[in-house]
Amino acid sequence: MLIVMRHGATEAEVQRVVAVIQEMGYEARAMPGAQRTAVGIVGNDGRIDASRLEGLPGVQEVIQVTKPYKQVSREWKPEATVVRLAGGVAIGGTEIAVIAGPCSVESERQILDAARLVKDAGAAILRGGAWKPRSSPYSFQGLGKPALKMLAKARAETGVLICTEAMDAEGVAAIGDVADIIQIGARNMQNFSLLKAAGRAKKPVLLKRGMSATIEELLLSAEYLLAEGNHDVILCERGVRSFDTATRNLFDLTAIPVVHKLSHLPIIADPSHGTGLRDKVIPMARAAVAAGADGIMVEVHPNPEGALSDGAQSLFPEQFVQLMREARAIAEVIGRHVAEPALLGG
Numbered sequence: 001m002l003i004v005m006r007h008g009a010t011e012a013e014v015q016r017v018v019a020v021i022q023e024m025g026y027e028a029r030a031m032p033g034a035q036r037t038a039v040g041i042v043g044n045d046g047r048i049d050a051s052r053l054e055g056l057p058g059v060q061e062v063i064q065v066t067k068p069y070k071q072v073s074r075e076w077k078p079e080a081t082v083v084r085l086a087g088g089v090a091i092g093g094t095e096i097a098v099i100a101g102p103c104s105v106e107s108e109r110q111i112l113d114a115a116r117l118v119k120d121a122g123a124a125i126l127r128g129g130a131w132k133p134r135s136s137p138y139s140f141q142g143l144g145k146p147a148l149k150m151l152a153k154a155r156a157e158t159g160v161l162i163c164t165e166a167m168d169a170e171g172v173a174a175i176g177d178v179a180d181i182i183q184i185g186a187r188n189m190q191n192f193s194l195l196k197a198a199g200r201a202k203k204p205v206l207l208k209r210g211m212s213a214t215i216e217e218l219l220l221s222a223e224y225l226l227a228e229g230n231h232d233v234i235l236c237e238r239g240v241r242s243f244d245t246a247t248r249n250l251f252d253l254t255a256i257p258v259v260h261k262l263s264h265l266p267i268i269a270d271p272s273h274g275t276g277l278r279d280k281v282i283p284m285a286r287a288a289v290a291a292g293a294d295g296i297m298v299e300v301h302p303n304p305e306g307a308l309s310d311g312a313q314s315l316f317p318e319q320f321v322q323l324m325r326e327a328r329a330i331a332e333v334i335g336r337h338v339a340e341p342a343l344l345g346g
């Protein structure tokens, strides 16, 4: 439930509402907004009797949040969330962020080359896994901690921001010092202890849709992050399992406008994992921007043929340049623009 205060309601009136909610045995969260303050009730599972709150001074209306995910819902927060990163880069609003790089960090040379090519093409954020969730235990698992140092070096040398995946709470802590965005992968979308750890981290989180997760389940997983106090959450559509083997996954672009209607959180799209096929990545990246995605995540490798993971879906550097050019053109048509590389000080 959400208690919307009148424009100009006093701080004392807001505090009175908070106190009454606490007396009722729930947790209250005051959310000052540009126009008016709202007070949200968390920690309840069902409907609450609103009559005690409706009559309090300064209260304009009481809104029942009908969705099981509360803080993530548009009912709770009508205006779109913009996640702000270092150097003036933003995800959400009018900007479209491009997160690009190899599937895995393989060596210092490889990730530095990738960082340069990503930056030279005009993208703001470098991706690359230090720890990789692989279906087979015999596949390349990532370099682990040494890869974080390489990512830090790439950031320091080129100014690109870093997005990398955490697979457990320990990873969240280790990545927190290096990354600008902590990625939670599709296979871990419902790893609730990981979600709680990332929810306590003071870093933006990119949450990927599980390969057989409904949109409601994605939003409920995001709710774990917000419930722990982390409001800087970016969702990611990366395709779901289907009966059709023509592509690696069924890239569900409908999720973009559906999520925008249900939630205030930004959502980006990953056509690399969504299709699994290099020659399908550019067309589907274009489609994702046209569908209103707040960003795209793509795999690009300095030498895709030698990649240790996901080479078949990784773009060649010149293809990435083409993708950036086309994404910019489409963004302009719909009144948006592709976020520029960061201006990192120091």
Ligand code: PEP
Pocket (backbone or CB within 6 Å): 103, 129, 133, 184, 185, 186, 187, 208, 238, 273
């Ligand atoms: C990745 O981003 O490299 C990855 C493993 O993606 P997903 O979790 O979507 O499969």
Ligand code: MN
Pocket (backbone or CB within 6 Å): 103, 104, 273, 299, 309, 310
């Ligand atoms: Mn990958």
